[in-house]
Amino acid sequence: MTLWNVRYEEIKKLAVDICEKYDVRSVPINVFELALKLGIKVIPYPAKKHDIFIKESDDGFFMYVDEEPRIYYNPEKMYGRINYTILHEVGHILLGHIQESNLAETEANFFAKYLLAPPPLIQELQLISAEGIINAFGMSYEASCNAWNYYTKWLRKTKGIYNPYEQKMVKLFRSSLDEYSRKYPLGLMCWQTIE
């Protein structure tokens, strides 16, 4: 399902505001650190009860315990997948979702997709393919392809010109982006550094 344009804008602005408020300024975004700053406990599925938790979700889920938010996740998944799952659950919590629905899933998926690899940051790193996104933003191949498609759509629509909240985001991440570009001068070759 798709959301109203105004809702996409609200979620993108929320993502940038969260980065500003909680001092998230480096790529790849450390989702564990962000959750900690937000007061959310992030807990891997306990080995002894793994099967019970898997029945709830193969990837992860959130719940409130004594009104405190908790995210449980499957630690057997790949690093990129875990990052996405945790940010998706953070999205549910920040967006105030209290029950499952297609709308809640669409919003949380969009929040995670946007915040893991915001198009302005992909542009700043001068990445030229989905492969470059994997390393720069700590994502799975599948999520990187989605992020790449979203970036190309954004580029067609905006011609690469930033609106005010995108400018704010680029400014927040400036030094991390510069450091990354120094480390990996050829954005497209990044994938060769990982297994």
Ligand SMILES: [Zn+2]
């Ligand atoms: Zn969900």
